[in-house]
Amino acid sequence: MEKTQSIPTIDFSDFPGQYEKLRKASEEWGCFRVVNHKIPSELMQEMKKVVRSLLDLPTEIKKNNTDVIAGSGYWAPSTKNPLYEALGLYDMASSQAVHDFCSQLEASPSQRDTIEKYAQAINEMIMDIGGKLAESMGLNGDYCKEWPCQFRINKYNFTPESVGTTGVQIHTDSGFLTILQDDENVGGLEVNKSGEFVPVDPLPGSLLVNLGDMAHVWSNGRLHTVRHRVQCKEATIRVSIATFLLGPKEATVEPPPELVDTDHPRLYKSFTYEEYRELRISTKLQAGEALALVRTSP
């Protein structure tokens, strides 16, 4: 019988030793688990508690979390994803944006403290991963230092009737890379590998990384944008915490010159991340199909 695939693990305490594994995971899966990273597990647990209590707030308060860019604020349960709701902020490196998010949700001083610490630590880590990813391909890792991050906390209100149904429809992340603190107890996330959905089982203390459409464009097609979804496996609440490194703020997304030559002609036109995000929203193509609309030639 064929062995069930399981997602690659990257040991963050073992660099440069893990570069090759990182590059392979990013090209073949667009997804990996990170262990031995620098985010303290106490901070992750504390943040999880804060996130849970913010998502349990009355809808009237959650509605104060308004959009800064399309879709960055409160998402109420919808017809498409009736079990899912989320709160979020743009951009995570801005202390003003973090402050505004906390004020909208009437966070207590200790909750604010946890959110600020988490935002800073995860922001550093996402830049570190962006850097290591480029270095794993023999490139300079400084390219993403000024790119904005979006932050989103997700809650799935799974019920007995919803077991077996989908909590979040299949999609790719539109940005460059995502750090996900998935629920340490409740599974349900599935990533697509060569047409097959592979369940991502919880591993407390670790973090999951997904690569998105911008990583595919920036790398001139080398890095894989991973399609994923969340399935309801049990009748309970599931919470996850996502940070998205999006792409250049105003500049167009350009592959490094080292990744373009006669054997590897440029696959995508020049566009900004914001233009691409709007294209995905207006076409409702959420699972990477919008990439076909921005290819240099059909």
Ligand SMILES: O=C(O)CCC(=O)C(=O)O
């Ligand atoms: O909740 C999860 O595990 C995944 C969430 C997700 O894919 C997203 O927020 O883009």
Ligand SMILES: [Fe+2]
């Ligand atoms: Fe996602």
